[in-house]
Amino acid sequence: MRATHQRLYINVDHVATLRQARRTDEPDPVAAATLCEDAGADGITAHLREDRRHIQDDDITRLAGTVRTVLNLEMALTDEMLAIAERVHPFQVTLVPERRQEVTTEGGLDVAHDPERLAAGIARLKRAGLRTSLFIDPAREAVERSRDLGADAIELHTGRYATTGGGREALAALREAAALGAALGLAVHAGHGLTVRNVAPVAAIPEIEELNIGHSIVSRAVFVGLAAAVREMRAAMDAARGVGAASAGQGATR
Numbered sequence: 001m002r003a004t005h006q007r008l009y010i011n012v013d014h015v016a017t018l019r020q021a022r023r024t025d026e027p028d029p030v031a032a033a034t035l036c037e038d039a040g041a042d043g044i045t046a047h048l049r050e051d052r053r054h055i056q057d058d059d060i061t062r063l064a065g066t067v068r069t070v071l072n073l074e075m076a077l078t079d080e081m082l083a084i085a086e087r088v089h090p091f092q093v094t095l096v097p098e099r100r101q102e103v104t105t106e107g108g109l110d111v112a113h114d115p116e117r118l119a120a121g122i123a124r125l126k127r128a129g130l131r132t133s134l135f136i137d138p139a140r141e142a143v144e145r146s147r148d149l150g151a152d153a154i155e156l157h158t159g160r161y162a163t164t165g166g167g168r169e170a171l172a173a174l175r176e177a178a179a180l181g182a183a184l185g186l187a188v189h190a191g192h193g194l195t196v197r198n199v200a201p202v203a204a205i206p207e208i209e210e211l212n213i214g215h216s217i218v219s220r221a222v223f224v225g226l227a228a229a230v231r232e233m234r235a236a237m238d239a240a241r242g243v244g245a246a247s248a249g250q251g252a253t254r
Contacts (some may be wrong), residue, residue: 011214016054026045039230047074108137138177153187162193182207203240
């Protein structure tokens, strides 16, 4: 059984999306990360996409130097991104699929495609002392292949669960994948499309140690402010786990 406290990592990509709409200097995702940490976030996630549609290289450099909790860098498996990860040295690198035409990441990484290249990328990151995670669909084969490739963790794509209104089959798939991942010795994370309204059943899955949530928190922040939005999500997660406020702040450390 995993620890009762479940880590909340805030993805600040969409703060950068707002900034890039005007190509100006505000709102600053690095300042947003600090606010999120002050409000109880256990870590900060940022996706440096190849087309630089939101997060920029300078954002990653500044986040690496200012985040007080831990930085989770989401990226595609390319030579350029591997070199950036080696340079900025985040706490964790999460490898994700990336297509230029998509609005957001639409599915899990195809871990059956070119496994030699994927294993080599993971090995390169590990040689640099970086923790590795693979963003995958909640399927048995994907979980097993992630273990075989040498990943430290998996992040289960919760998009199907979120878009089906918390459907029983989608939730069952998440539960089964989480249990299998933990049994195989993988750390289990989850994220995509989670909101205060639908997070509880996912947060209640005992093997899931960490949730990565961004869009719904930034959206809610428009109405209540960023700190309040983070606290609302933290409270919803803790309620689902039966955790009191005193146990907060037990996040991952370097």
